[in-house]
Amino acid sequence: MMKARMNEALNRQINEEAFSSYLYLSMSAWFESQNLKGFANWMKVQAQEEAVHAKIFFNHIVERGGRVKLEAIAAPKTEWASPLEAFKDTLEHEKHITACIHGLMDLAVEEKDHAAAIALQWFVSEQVEEEANAEELLAKLEMIGDSKNGLFMLDKELAARVFRMPAGVTV
Numbered sequence: 345m346m347k348a349r350m351n352e353a354l355n356r357q358i359n360e361e362a363f364s365s366y367l368y369l370s371m372s373a374w375f376e377s378q379n380l381k382g383f384a385n386w387m388k389v390q391a392q393e394e395a396v397h398a399k400i401f402f403n404h405i406v407e408r409g410g411r412v413k414l415e416a417i418a419a420p421k422t423e424w425a426s427p428l429e430a431f432k433d434t435l436e437h438e439k440h441i442t443a444c445i446h447g448l449m450d451l452a453v454e455e456k457d458h459a460a461a462i463a464l465q466w467f468v469s470e471q472v473e474e475e476a477n478a479e480e481l482l483a484k485l486e487m488i489g490d491s492k493n494g495l496f497m498l499d500k501e502l503a504a505r506v507f508r509m510p511a512g513v514t515v
């Protein structure tokens with residue numbers, strides 16, 4: 345049985361992940377409006393991943409005899425000045441999520457909640473990847489600058505991203 349403090353903190357994290365999904369879906373919609381279909385695809389896949397993250401926390405709470413309580417999801421931003429700005433926001437958001445995950449891990453250690461700590465370990469590694477992906481794309485966009493050709497090439501590259509359920513995860 346999970347302690348109430350951890351249960352509440354994990355419920356808050358479900359909301360963070362649901363908001364992440366909503367934010368990236370909003371970015372996907374913005375990229376669609378800019379006719380950048382590859383970027384839109386990349387963000388839609390990202391939104392799917394975030395929805396899975398929320399469900400992993402959901403399942404963990406249920407498996408441990410806790411109680412899932414869903415809260416309202418805040419409205420995300422809907423307009424960006426440029427793809428560069430969208431990816432700056434993405435990186436900032438992922439840094440925020442990393443801080444949330446680290447906070448949860450600190451709580452798991454404090455509460456001696458070993459099961460939560462093991463579940464959170466996957467998220468610690470995932471966040472390293474999430475930040476690295478956002479940093480890489482941000483660096484590419486900085487390199488591209490005002491080049492329409494560069495943007496077109498990157499859009500083509502991002503069109504290839506497909507959603508894959510993480511290994512060992514069923515939601």
Ligand code: OFO
Pocket residue numbers: 361364393394397437438441471474
């Ligand atoms: Fe769930 O990793 Fe991004 O936000």
